[in-house]
Amino acid sequence: MTPAPNLPAEKWPQIKALFFAALDQPTGERASFLNRQTEQDLELREIVATMLDAHQREVSGFELEPTGELYPNRFGPYRVTSLVATTLSTLVLRAERDDGQFEQTVAIKLIQPSAVSPQILYRLETERQILATLNNPAICRLLDSGQLSTGQHYLILEWIEGVPFLEHAKLLDQRAKLLLFREICLVIESAHHLLIVHRDLKPAHILVTPQGNLKILDFGIAKLLQSNSHIDSLATQPGHSPLTPAYASPEQWRGDPATPSFDIFSLGILFAELLTGQHPFGTSPALPHEWASRIHAGQPQGLRLIKGDLQAIARKALEVNPSHRYATVESFRNDIENYLDSRPLLARPNSLLHDSALWIRRNRRYLIPLTILAAFTLFELQQIYLRREDQERRSRQAQAAARDLIFKVFLSVLGTNVPADTRRQILYAAIKQLEVWDFASQSEIDKREIATLYSQISGNLGESFDNYLEDFPVAERCARRALILLDSLSSATPDERWNTAMLLADILFSHGKWAEARQAYQEVLRRSYLLQNPQSIVNRRSRTVANSMLGDILLAEGHPEQALKIQKSVLEERRQILREGGDAIDSAPTTSFLGNVHYSLAQTYAALNLLGPAIHHVSESIANHTIANATKSSLRPIAEGLLLLGDLHKRNESSALANQSWREAERTVLAMLAKEPASIPAQKILNEIRARLVHPR
């Protein structure tokens, strides 16, 4: 095996160019071509030669021709004749049956591995059984489904060629149009009788074949799970139900459970388009949410173009309130027939209103809404995926691994450029998942992971200092739970427990819960002596942190003298550690901490009305944090220091210096907000500063 050559990065463009140039040569001539081109540079020659050699090798998983992996040429009795379409996650192939049994053209939808889960197969199989019962020549049938050895799932559908029905209808007179529409209604009715709702009726899904036959496409490619709770849970998550914005009813937008009213509304829009040639809710292109508002507003202006009774029918089909709409497609169809036969209409006022709610109540238990997708998208499939019941069916280990990954994903996002609000939402979602897992899990290993994750999440939510994600109650809850878990686990180390105890104390402190924080820090100190090496630098340092917090608490509770004592001893101990060489003088953690201690001292001296020392210490604080800022963003403590400095100057009767400090504080906070506009602490500080600047006296 040739050893991997060193690849100096500067040579890469040459390597690449030469590699491609060599590939353009016939295989037999590549070596000599390469030799000619690299007479001066033997290293280059060796590298490219090795690559050309690798190029020739077949390595599983590293297939050269991606088209080979895209789709096979056969699917059982069907031979693929062409690739018809591709989307982000699906391929549509055209194939012919060639096993001699009979002639049939089919469309094969192949879903990419990245787009699908193994559970789809289960669902598709159930799907297939249901669609067999739909056996209606007007419905594009699902003939088969399966999975390739590569893991890709496919669906085999009837191949349909036709013209979208609106196009076809342009040539028809009004009576013919109405009869065509009536046929469409009959097909949908038959589906509704089987308690199947289409949910995505739109012009592209209704074709007329050259033979003049109606075909409704993509009926029930993906089926949602059967029990009602799934429907509800899916339906109530906004954005989870796929819908075509211009054809979806208000209740579908709301995420209500699917009912025939969805289809009736969509049919209403199609009816109007059929008769007027334009969409009843607006002719200009619009974004999804614009369609939603138009439809919710319930003012289908386009209906005015329809004359007389037909307008009344259209209006009734498009009522915003589903219970005012036609309750069934049958009654919609009947009214059209009534019109054609000049009989009285249901749509006219003072007719009996059928209660569509009755239908729902009667059939709720059996309702199986189907989503119709012209092509699968990543998201629409994944929304069907990970449902709780499925999770319970899987092995515990897979569950743990899954959740582990989910949280890693959640937490990893916190490092990227995601707005604070979003990060907060993500963390909440993670916590919910975590609590479920916590509740369900028994094993020590799991509990360990859970505790770690609680700590991590809690740290993110409670570390208001850097992270702008403040939510102390939740952070506290997570930290407490983490601590309880760690204390109960024999495999947890005292260090881990100690860290979490410290986290909890910090959260309580940031939250202003002084009494509880005080207890928590005292607990931290107590635990500190249980550690393996209580007098190690690390532990001494940690104790200074805890003590410093205690000092702040004492100050907050109104005991400045005690606070002063503790804080001075903290400063001294920390300097001692520095002298012993235990801390690097200019390291960010050290200077940050010293900055904090000086700040605490400043506050304490201020409380004791000793302005001189107070000003000295706050200036030291700002200086320290400024040094730390070079490595780790410390804008907040700098701003807080400047704010305090201003206050101290003010008390010292130096208004000019006070204003100067406050203005600098303001500039600092604005720099914070430039980086993180949603930062709550930054806003708070800014408000404080501005309040002072407004009232200069």
Next chain:
Amino acid sequence: MHLSRERSGHTLQPTALVHEFLLRINNIPGATFDLKAYFPLASSMMRRILIDHARSRTSRLANEAVAIDSPTGFHPALQSLSMEQLLTVDDALNELAAMDPRQAQILEMRFFGGLTTEEIAQSLDLSSRTIKREWTCARAWLLTRLQL
């Protein structure tokens, strides 16, 4: 050291998890979402997760007798690799990224995102032909680097 990576019916694909997660972001009011950027982002996140997972499994297995099934979702190319080789792939990708960011991204999207040529092309706004071409070169380099 090889880990068992059986594709059981129970195993979850990490890509599915990433998709679910990003789907949730997508549904959070006020959060904007760029579909085209999603594929590279998802691939890179998946890579981070899988590699981290691989690293942590390595250290854990050194101490514990019990082997916990690691979730699959590895691209076929990676499934037959040993733990050390897998980490080498990660290193190799980093090296490639320094020389040719686009090729590294294509590799990442293919191996860790499980995306096809078409999907990668659409996401990066390049032609399939360009993607295939770059892939040819990146593949040759990677195989050389991995000594496969």
